Amino acid sequence: MSGADGRLSLPRESLKSHYEIAVIGSGYGGGVAASRLARAGRQVAVFERGREITPGEYPDSVPKMIEETQVDLPETHIGSPAALFDFRFNTDMNVIVGCGLGGTSLINANISLEPEARIFDHPHWPESLRQESRAGSLAPQFARAIAMLGAKPYPDSAPRTEKLAAIGRVAQRLGRPLQRPLINVTFQDGPNHAGIQQSACIYCGDCVAGCNHRAKNTILMNYLPDAVRHGAEVFTRMRLEFIARGGPSWKLFFRPVTGLLQPSQPAVEVTSEVVVLAAGTLGSTEILLRSRDRGLTMSDAVGSRFSGNGDMIGFSYNSEETLNAIGWGRRDGAGRRPVGPCSTGMIDLRDSPSVEDTKILVEAVLPGALAAVLPEAFAAGSKLTGIRTEHGVLNFVRSKFREFGSLLFGPYAGAIHNTVTYLVVSQDDSGGQLYLDRDRVRVAWPGAGAAPALADASELIRRATEAGSGIFVRNPVWNRFNGKQLFTGHPLGGCIMGDDAGTAVVTHKGEVFAGRTGGEVHPGLYVMDGAVVPRSLGVNPLLTITALAERSCERLVLDRGWTTSYDAARP
Ligand SMILES: Cc1cc2nc3c(=O)[nH]c(=O)nc-3n(C[C@H](O)[C@H](O)[C@H](O)COP(=O)(O)OP(=O)(O)OC[C@H]3O[C@@H](n4cnc5c(N)ncnc54)[C@H](O)[C@@H]3O)c2cc1C
Ligand code: SF4
Incomplete structure (x- = not known):
């Protein structure tokens, strides 16, 4: 089901109070999750904080660029929270990300590169992923990503x-x-x-x-229309603030995103059995940090190993x-x-x-x-x-x-x-730390x-x-x-994957560890985006993020006894 004028997103009135799977964010990780899980015949909803901006509507002049820019400073936020170019200024490391349906894919430089195999040999990757890389068995996920991204x-x-x-x-x-x-x-x-x-x-x-x-x-x-054709519902201007466990489901607390001059709207609560956080390195880490402040248990590693990918x-x-x-x-x-x-x-x-x-x-x-x-x-x-x-x-x-x-x-x-x-x-040493200040995520990385x-x-x-x-x-x-401040468009880390909660936030499948140590996970809670990448990649990251999300979805589907399809062509 798609929205008006052939758009993918639906009006907020169509929102249900419960979904089987909620995907938060609509960049590479979110797109993959929405498509693969909708193809598995599941009831999927995608929630994106930005607007649906389609070809013909992107800025082509200085006044339009200004309109489409938001700047987040430690003291204040300037510009519409739904503006396309989202700059985060910090003391040591500044970041630019995209805000809109399609995520940073809307404003990136399109390069799809696979990292060298030795990148995956680093001890911060989970053991199973290192082994798969050595055996060449990550190749199908990269090939799928390349096919879907054309x-x-x-x-x-x-x-x-x-x-x-x-x-x-x-x-x-x-x-x-x-x-x-x-x-x-x-x-x-x-x-x-x-x-x-x-x-x-x-x-x-x-x-x-x-x-x-x-x-x-x-x-x-590609991925998003594929998801919609397989029944996914897409909602824009919905910013997830935090999540909490509520019986057998997850409770998701959204704040609708309004323009600068629009009155703020009341929070919206939705429940879901499976939650895929794909709000990007900054977004997913921010959601987990806020959720931890409200009582959700997780690894102390949340926020750690932020990388600017050596940009x-x-x-x-x-x-x-x-x-x-x-x-x-x-x-x-x-x-x-x-x-x-x-x-x-x-x-x-x-x-x-x-x-x-x-x-x-x-x-x-x-x-x-x-x-x-x-x-x-x-x-x-x-x-x-x-x-x-x-x-x-x-x-x-x-x-x-x-x-x-x-x-x-x-x-x-x-x-x-x-x-x-x-x-x-x-390359960098992934030495950045993400933390919350006045409820907003910031990067600390002296030197x-x-x-x-x-x-x-x-x-x-x-x-x-x-x-x-x-x-x-x-x-x-x-x-x-x-x-010597830095600027990156390739933020990585913050919810890194690894073998246990002592050093990592999610498993090799993207499941969020439930405690500060050990291997127990929160049922049905995943991260699938740049936040899971535990080190700089030596190449631009979109293809790796997409391939890792393909791998996590494959495991999620198998673990639940579902089946999905991976052919890039129209079914
Ligand atoms: C100018 C520029 C050029 C680039 N060029 C390249 C390139 O050529 N090749 C390459 O590999 N990489 C490039 N990148 C980086 C690449 O685009 C990102 O690494 C990639 O998009 C990250 O994917 P993601 O799924 O992790 O997050 P994103 O694509 O950023 O998607 C996250 C989505 O989540 C949404 N979101 C955030 N918080 C919330 C919330 N609380 N609730 C709901 N939704 C939320 C965001 O609005 C966004 O749509 C570039 C980046 C920039 C800025
Ligand atoms: S892909 Fe880039 S260069 Fe080609 S038409 Fe679009 S904006 Fe222009």
Whole structure:
């Protein structure tokens, strides 16, 4: 049953007081759980705090970006709690997550990469998972995830883009091959494997502001419609605050999410036999921490081993070469050179002897919705933190001309037209701690930004910038002025999986441990999202989160004597 206008979500009036299975959150973990458990013929309801925002409704200008931004600071919260871009500012580590039906898939860069097998050899993974990885038996879950997400490399038949050529030159300088990672993007018109009509990518580059062209394979395009077709009910603007045990069922206490100017609404209580927390690393940990404060017993490890996945972002600004790496936004694409999907090229540096030294470098696009503010922001930012990679007088004069060019003629000329974003995914020691302050989850991680791996990651972006004789502009918060704060879009941990409650919050299947020690679990309470991942992965995390959720669902279904189907094609 789907809602009005072909939307997936239903009006709140359709909400029942009891469900067999409640899935909280609708990103990768939530999408998998909803689809696989609905396919098992169970009565499933999905609850998402954000709105259902569909292609055509994503922000394409600065005012719309502002409207779709919420900022959570230790003292206060600015912006609508239903806004798409959800920034969490903390003292050491800042995080960005998505808020909307489909979760962070709506605003991510689409890259689907499998970690190296040795990542799963770390002692923080549960023993059974380590063994399966060694035996190669995690492969089916990764394959299922790739099939459902429709992940494929940027095709050879697609237009050549300047940013892909530029990272190719960086690869040459580093003596490495340029690779094209799998990306969750569609390159042909027609119904996809989930029966959803998609359109071919138009190469506008705006993926991280939300794809307005139905080409990005978000969870809204695959797992969620699959779940709805198999009978799942979806409710948006429903934020789970905490859970408690109530006889044979779980009691779920929701607070409906309203706009800034709307009056707050009374809490809603729903009961459910099985609860799958899939509210993301921050969301699921926050729910468990609140539930613990209200009496639910669990491991003391809840909140621990938060990781930013070793993320480091930086910019090659005002280089000598045209890079064309700013999305089109609301501008007409006619006559414009294709920018390409956000990330299409990668340099793999994961062959180091120690797993803790591995890195990948990918190129990325800044969305056109921000284009208008970029010339001034980069002109100012490069003066504060920029590092020139070429010191000749001619280069200096040319770069000044280009900077004036962007300030006078806009972001599709001059310095900004010659700017590309680079992301390095490296490793960290998962040393962050999530905790509640004034009932909101925060990250504590003193000294996180001083890790040597991050200095190496930053140096790698500087070397990439050198290839085009540009100015290396560091991540604006990772600089000498504010004590090297970090920013991540890949939060992991907080409800980590492991062998017992002494060290972990959930089992290898995602079941929540019931006590502070031992292996007893709460019946029917699961976590399936980035929160269960106990270490940095060395690659962007969506594929691992999806594959682990596939594995947890498989076990849940088997344990209960149910059956489900895994074929990606329409039944
Ligand atoms: C800009 C950006 C680019 C990225 N690019 C990539 C990439 O290229 N490749 C990659 O692998 N990863 C990428 N990521 C990260 C990736 O998208 C996330 O790791 C992934 O989405 C996490 O999946 P999840 O299921 O754990 O949580 P999410 O996808 O974040 O989903 C959690 C959902 O739960 C909802 N929720 C939260 N709290 C509650 C509550 N209390 N009640 C109800 N609902 C709640 C949220 O609104 C959200 O919809 C990127 C992230 C960002 C921000
Ligand atoms: S490049 Fe444009 S059309 Fe293609 S997936 Fe990204 S946002 Fe969609």
